[in-house]
Amino acid sequence: MKLLVIGSGGREHALAWKLAQSARVKRIYVAPGNGGTGSESKCENLRIPGTIESVQGQEALCAFARQQGIALTLVGPEAPLTAGIVDRFRAAGLAIIGPDKNAARLEGSKVFSKAFMEKYGVRTAQSRSFSDYTQALDYAAEHFQKTARPLVIKADGLAGGKGVIIATHYAEAALSLASFMQEASLGAAGKAVVLEAFLEGHEVSVLAAVSLVPGKPGTILPFIAARDHKRRFEGGQGPNTGGMGAIAPVPDFSQAAAENFRRCILEPSLRGMEQEGMDYRGFLFFGLMVRDTLCSLLEYNVRLGDPETQALVPLMDFDLTRLCDAILTGRLRDFSLCWKTGAVCAPLAVAGAYPGAYQTGYPIRLDKERFSQTGALLFIAGAEKKEDPEAEPGLYTTGGRVLGVSAWASDPEEAWERAYRAMGAISFEGMAFRTDIGRGPAHS
Numbered sequence: 001m002k003l004l005v006i007g008s009g010g011r012e013h014a015l016a017w018k019l020a021q022s023a024r025v026k027r028i029y030v031a032p033g034n035g036g037t038g039s040e041s042k043c044e045n046l047r048i049p050g051t052i053e054s055v056q057g058q059e060a061l062c063a064f065a066r067q068q069g070i071a072l073t074l075v076g077p078e079a080p081l082t083a084g085i086v087d088r089f090r091a092a093g094l095a096i097i098g099p100d101k102n103a104a105r106l107e108g109s110k111v112f113s114k115a116f117m118e119k120y121g122v123r124t125a126q127s128r129s130f131s132d133y134t135q136a137l138d139y140a141a142e143h144f145q146k147t148a149r150p151l152v153i154k155a156d157g158l159a160g161g162k163g164v165i166i167a168t169h170y171a172e173a174a175l176s177l178a179s180f181m182q183e184a185s186l187g188a189a190g191k192a193v194v195l196e197a198f199l200e201g202h203e204v205s206v207l208a209a210v211s212l213v214p215g216k217p218g219t220i221l222p223f224i225a226a227r228d229h230k231r232r233f234e235g236g237q238g239p240n241t242g243g244m245g246a247i248a249p250v251p252d253f254s255q256a257a258a259e260n261f262r263r264c265i266l267e268p269s270l271r272g273m274e275q276e277g278m279d280y281r282g283f284l285f286f287g288l289m290v291r292d293t294l295c296s297l298l299e300y301n302v303r304l305g306d307p308e309t310q311a312l313v314p315l316m317d318f319d320l321t322r323l324c325d326a327i328l329t330g331r332l333r334d335f336s337l338c339w340k341t342g343a344v345c346a347p348l349a350v351a352g353a354y355p356g357a358y359q360t361g362y363p364i365r366l367d368k369e370r371f372s373q374t375g376a377l378l379f380i381a382g383a384e385k386k387e388d389p390e391a392e393p394g395l396y397t398t399g400g401r402v403l404g405v406s407a408w409a410s411d412p413e414e415a416w417e418r419a420y421r422a423m424g425a426i427s428f429e430g431m432a433f434r435t436d437i438g439r440g441p442a443h444s
C-alpha cells in the first residue's frame, strides 16, 4: 500500500519511520516533510503548492492521493484538521485518519472544548469564557481580589503554543487580555478567552486512538502514558517551548491515576462525543494535570503529540497501519495494543536562542558510527538537505527545534544514558538541549 503523511516535524518523521516497518507498506509520501523524512526508507517528500492548511494545498493533496491511489492518509498537525482536510478527503472517497472539521473544534476552540467538558462532566479546572474584554478584565480583577493564586488565560483559537498565559497578578492578566482581545496579537484566535483556575500537579499526556461515527457507540483506546518537558531549561525553568523532549512510559503515572483518568475523563469524553454526534476516526491527545491519583483535563488535542510520538513509536509492538484500519472500519474495540517493555527517552536539540529569535542554515554533523552504537533513532524536526551544489552535502538546520533522538532501554535510567550518548554524536552551531529529560521535575 501507498501512504501519505501530512506535516513536517519530528512527529511526522517518527510516524513515517514506524509506518515504514510494516511489510504492507510500499511507499510513503510525506507532505511537505523535511530532510529526515526525505531520506527515510520507503519515504519520499512531496512538495505541494500552498500550505497544508490552505484550500489550495488541501486540494493538491487530495488530487495527489486520488491519482496515486493512496490507501491511507495520516495528518500530523492540528491546523489542517481544523481547516477541514478530513471532510475534503472523505468527500473524495479517500481513507484518512483524523476528526472532521466539526470534531476538530475540541482543539480548535478552547471555548467550545471547555463548554463540552463542563456539559459532559469531564473533570477540568473551573473556568469562565468571555468574548467581551471589559467583562474579562472585571473577572480577572475579582479573581485577584479574592485570591493570590495565578489565573490561567487561554486564547480561544489556535495560537501555535502562544495562546496560554499563566498570570500571577492582575497587571499581568490585564496586559495579556489587552494584547489578545484588543490588540489582536494572535489575530482571530484571541477574540474570545477562557479564564481558568490554576491547577497544580504533574503533567501527563495520554494519546489515544478513537473510532466513532455518528449514531453508533464509539471506542477510545488509550496508549501508554507519555510526558513532554515543555520548559526550555533544566529543572523546568525558563520559557515554554514546543517541547524539549519526551519520555514514555511515565513512571509516576500510577495504575490508580490511569483508572481515575478512564473514569473521570476518558469515559465522559466518549459519551459526550457520541451524544454530540461527532465523526471522529483518528487520534486524540488528553493533556492531563495529575495530582496524586486525581486527573484533570487541561486540553484535548485532536492529533498525536510532538514530541510524545517520538517517545512512543519505538515502544509500539503492533503494525500502525493495522491500527489505522481498525479505527476506520469500527473494529478498534477488538484491536490489541501491544507495547514493548522498557522505556524511551527522547530529548530534542534546538537552536541556541530558541524559543526566541534564532539563526538557521547551520550544517549538522553526525558521527554515524558513534550514533549507531547507541541503538538510538534520529528524528529530524527542522532540517533540510541543501539543494545548493556548492554546499557540502548533508542536513542544514531550518527550524528552532532541529532534531530529536529516541533511545529505548530496559529501564528509564539506561534509556537516558543511551539518549545522551547519541546526542553526543551530533553537533551543529549553537546546538542546545536539556540534559534532564525524564529526570527533571515532573511538572517541567
Ligand code: AMP
Pocket: 125, 152, 154, 164, 166, 196, 197, 198, 199, 200, 203, 287, 298, 299
Ligand atoms: P493548554 O494548551 O491548555 O494545554 O495549556 C498549555 C500549558 O499551559 C499546559 O501544558 C500547562 O503547562 C499549562 N496550563 C494550562 N492550563 C493550566 C491550568 N489550569 N493550570 C496550570 N497550568 C495550566
Ligand code: GLY
Pocket: 228, 242, 243, 301, 304, 305, 306, 307, 308
Ligand atoms: N507536546 C504537546 C503537543 O503536541 O501539543
